[in-house]
Amino acid sequence: MADFPSPMGTASVTADLVVLTVQDNELRVLLVRRGIEPHRGAWALPGGFVLADEDLDAAAVRELREETGLTAPVGHLEQLASYGAPGRDPRGRVVTVAYLALLPHLPAPVAGSDAEGAAWVALPVGELAFDHARILADGVERARAKLEYSPLATAFCPPEFTITELREVYETVWDARLDPRNFHRKVTSTPGFVEPVGRSVAADRGRPAQLFRRGPTHLLHPPMLRPTP
């Protein structure tokens, strides 16, 4: 820690995660049930303290791996915002750096050391510990906005996916209905968004769908447009 005086004294720094996934046409967030005070028994965002010699991003990656068991670099992780209101943690001054993770649907999550359990909870969720409801709302809003101008909807999909699966991601996150025909044309004609794998996947009924994987672009030109309600 710092070996010099400052007006603040010092604070603890945590990395908290808004981990979103799409499952059964629902947007779900990974929550843990707190096993320790404060807010014991309440739902909270997963997260934990940043280690002494650890960068913020590294702490987020570590927490994500600990909570999900993820090893392969799938999905997407980015810094969301920081929250440091003086009274947000009754134990003292805690500043949290929140991260947003978008993942394809994964098997059951594992509980961390200080959590009694973890679960994928469909939105909207009820009460959350600390100011985590606000952090979650900011993360969801960020995710909704980013689907417009970035190809991050593919982060919610497995490595190979159909255009219909991608459209259902948009429809779920935006809570909107999109025209399947126009969506298909737009996605496949936006340079670098998706690339055809060359294989098809059989469906229960109807014509088999082509498989795609995510393309090289990080910015969509032109962007996807959210319907105006």
Added chain:
Amino acid sequence: MADFPSPMGTASVTADLVVLTVQDNELRVLLVRRGIEPHRGAWALPGGFVLADEDLDAAAVRELREETGLTAPVGHLEQLASYGAPGRDPRGRVVTVAYLALLPHLPAPVAGSDAEGAAWVALPVGELAFDHARILADGVERARAKLEYSPLATAFCPPEFTITELREVYETVWDARLDPRNFHRKVTSTPGFVEPVGRSVAADRGRPAQLFRRGPTHLLHPPMLRPTP
């Protein structure tokens, strides 16, 4: 500070500011020359420690007021990102929460207590202390992107401005040339972007320009488009 053990121990938290303005068709950033070690004599972003009972946003507002002498709520201030690499400050663990401020051109800045001087420096700037070059780059990129879909270009203008002044803001921040005729039509026809004041301002030459103030919208529909080079 926290009265409980954590794996990290604790860190100092600072609020640093990327304060941008447009002056003489140049994008300029407010920098201070450091009067204390480390990096004494080097240019740095203005900022300082978050106080013990102070929210992060409040610290940013306070630092902005101390550095610029601003009292009226003009311009725009938003959180940018946080930076906490272990070695970024040689004095110890310091996590900084960076803020982005967009201001109209103001009189000469004032120096803070731990700074020998402050100045508006045109971009690109040279070497900066700590990791401030990275923070500045992130702030400039954020500003460039936000001009597309938000009316924040008006934050660079005085309360009443002409369409030409607004266009010069876009041209300066984007380093691009925009057609004056189409720009005028688009800005005045985008709902809520600008509102006519009803008065004109005399020019040295040519027809006087109408004065406008910023409108109520926080999101531009349709967005302004950066020319594709």
Added chain:
DNA sequence: GCAAAAGTGTTCGTACTACACCCATGA
């Protein structure tokens, strides 16, 4: 063949681009 889902073509309206043109002022 029929149902169902994937994918294509076509029409129409809106919005951007480029540039011709008019307007209002100072000298």
Added chain:
DNA sequence: TCATGGGTGTAGTACGAACACTTTTGC
């Protein structure tokens, strides 16, 4: 009246919305 910058009209083009239609499978 000329120069200069402010502001409008208009044709061509690109793209999204809506929807008719074709394709490919299982039963």
